[in-house]
């Protein structure tokens with residue numbers, strides 16, 4: 001077994017963790033604390049006299065270079081047809097990029113990391129002269145990468161290899177370290193693809209927690225970008241969200257009917273793991289959120305219907321067609337089906353979650369969840385579209401919720417979990433047991449504590465909507481399920497008007 005010594009938040013260590021995951025390599029992790037200088041300890045210097053991490057030991061072999069660790073792991077992995085093919089020419093190409101990263105790319109990116117991340121973490125100021133002096137080298141190398149990525153999807157072709165992981169790693173805090181990747185469209189597109197990889201997503205949490213969350217607020221997303229965006233800095237609130245404990249031996253369920261003795265069954269209840277989290281005001285980046293990347297996006301949307309929200313048939317006749325054209329226009333879908341809506345107000349708060357009738361009027365849901373699972377969404381398409389379902393399901397189908405305030409949101413806003421920080425293993429099923437059928441939602445846990453990044457848009461108004469992607473049949477790394485929940489905003493005024501919103505559920509066909 002490979003013994004791996006690293007601190008998951010550093011560039012070269014994250015590279016190894018993400019690469020080993022891509023290669024599906026088993027290893028024993030010896031976690032170290034880079035910021036406490038454990039790499040300089042006497043014991044560790046016996047392993048790596050360079051006093052750097054990562055290092056890996058396999059019996060009498062010690063490897064002290066991150067890229068060499070990945071090459072060795074690949075040599076012993078059964079999953080290398082794509083990640084590190086055995087063909088010698090292909091390998092030589094990948095090796096070239098691995099050496100390019102270690103000899104040139106790492107150091108030019110690291111200059112930015114030192115100035116914009118390390119310095120602010122230590123209470124210092126970035127030295128712009130150093131960045132200016134480095135700019136020709138960074139731009140030259142970024143240009144080379146950009147040209148290459150204009151020819152290929154990933155660095156050496158159609159598949160992700162360990163070279164992609166190696167080259168993405170020095171860029172892993174690109175916003176905070178202010179790498180100007182927006183000048184290099186192919187590079188930017190490729191990095192977006194890397195961010196969708198499960199191996200990348202699983203290793204993001206440690207970077208977020210050990211570095212990005214500790215940065216002064218105006219540095220975390222790159223002060224340069226922020227000052228461009230209304231000059232606003234990042235603001236967060238601390239609030240409680242109801243996650244769910246995943247039990248090995250028990251399903252998570254809600255029964256919507258009583259047994260013969262008039263009792264609801266005693267089960268592993270959803271929402272039984274309340275956790276305090278940071279929820280960040282997303283207004284300064286409102287235009288950047290994308291439902292394919294983050295799982296949600298924010299849009300202007302003014303409806304000509306502004307009337308009796310409790311009148312179901314009028315909502316259907318007036319609002320639904322507007323939602324259909326909005327979604328066609330926004331997503332490029334060929335066809336859109338709006339199939340139900342829910343009005344949520346606190347006035348309905350006394351209604352039990354198990355109440356089966358009149359589900360169009362409910363209290364805001366304070367459970368971290370996603371409305372569909374990979375199984376339940378296609379079932380819903382079949383229920384709603386009968387004979388046409390098989391044909392429609394042979395192409396891309398996605399489910400979107402359109403969340404629209406009915407008046408300015410001053411309490412109980414909606415929080416969205418950034419899908420780039422929530423790997424698939426953080427979602428598990430909640431079974432909704434009705435007398436006649438069983439439905440499925442996802443509820444969520446944080447396998448890596450504090451790893452989820454949460455966003456909200458305080459003060460949203462009735463001419464804005466959030467699109468939430470609750471299912472996507474496409475499995476190419478784009479966001480498929482977004483966790484979301486209403487939450488008690490600690491900054492709301494005690495006399496704030498109750499939140500009123502409508503959530504419209506739709507299926508879009510491409």
Ligand SMILES: N[C@@H](CCC(=O)N[C@@H](CS)C(=O)NCC(=O)O)C(=O)O
Pocket residue numbers: 010011012013039051052053054064065066067102
């Ligand atoms: N070329 C080495 C570089 C390793 C390296 O520089 N590691 C950093 C963390 S990413 C380190 O341990 N630096 C030592 C220090 O700053 O004390 C590799 O790719 O593994």
